[in-house]
Amino acid sequence: MKILMLVGSLRAGxxxxxxxxxVPGLLPEGVRAEVYAGLGDLPHYDQDLDGDAAPASVLAFRxxxxxxxxxxxxxxxxxxSIPGVLKNAIDWASRPRGAAPIDGLPAAVLSVSPSPRGAQWAREDLVKVLRVAGAQPLDDALGVATVHETVVDGAITDADVEAALRLLVGRLVDAGRERVAA
Ligand SMILES: Cc1cc2nc3c(=O)[nH]c(=O)nc-3n(C[C@H](O)[C@H](O)[C@H](O)COP(=O)(O)O)c2cc1C
Structure with a gap:
């Protein structure tokens, strides 16, 4: 089983x-996860570009x-709200209508902020946009607040956050396996 991970920030660090x-460290054996590194290469969504000869970056993403x-x-x-790069990627993923590559994909939503609010508005908007685009966001999205204190040297320092992420990822794996089996 394969999980694709989309990150709405392009900046290094x-x-x-x-x-x-x-996330990969929380997965059971046999489940792979990788970040899609090409979101920044996608052009702004343009229906005139979205025909049989869509740009190579779009075809690769799809x-x-x-x-x-x-x-x-x-x-x-x-x-x-969510950064434009993420909304743009979801717009490309939501077409062609009826055969969109995002259609039916279970999705675990994470929102992240150095602020104490955990990017709640972005999280809510992301769940809505994914649902409208045809994905199936899991019920419990996770917001991570004061992230600069919660993720240190590549490790989660807050046991509650780690437990919540592990639970969410476990539910995503279950949903993905159901999709594979269907
Ligand atoms: C254009 C811009 C708008 C921002 N707006 C918000 C915001 O509305 N709420 C918030 O919590 N943080 C906001 N921030 C701060 C980001 O949470 C912070 O820069 C964060 O580190 C960005 O995520 P990243 O570290 O994954 O790049 C904003 C940052 C930028 C650059």
């Missing part, structure tokens, strides 16, 4: 990326989604 990097059984989608909060 992203806290969102740091948290996502802990192929990666097609090979995934589940998604981890992690977002920081930019001005009260």
């Amino acid at each position: 992203s806290w969102t990326g740091e948290l996502v990097a802990t 192929e990666a989604l097609g090979g995934a059984d589940a998604l981890v989608v992690a977002t920081p909060e930019y001005n009260g």
Whole structure:
């Protein structure tokens, strides 16, 4: 089983990326997870580009989604919502209608912030957008607050956060396996 992980921050040293990097260590044997590194290469969504000859970066992204059984989608909060790069990627993933590569994919949603609110608005928006795009976000999204204290040197320092992430990832694996079996 394969999990594709989408990170809504492009910057080197992203806290969102740091948290996502802990996910593979929480997975059972036989489940692989990798970050999709090409979100920044996608052009702005344009229906005129989205025909038979869609850009190579879009085709590569859609192929990666097609090979995934589940998604981890992690977002920081930019001005009260999700960053444009993530919304743009989801828009590309949501087409072509009726055969969209995101359709039916279970998704674990993570929101991350150095603030105490844990990027709640971004989390809520991400769940909504994924659902409208055709993915199946799990019921309990996880918000990680004061991330600079919670993820240190690549490890989660807060036992409650680690337990919540482990639980969420476990439920994602269950949902992905159900999809594989169906
Ligand atoms: C354009 C911009 C808008 C931001 N807006 C918010 C916000 O609305 N809420 C929030 O908690 N943090 C906000 N921040 C701060 C981010 O949470 C912080 O920069 C965080 O480290 C970004 O995630 P990253 O570390 O994964 O890149 C904003 C940052 C930027 C650059």
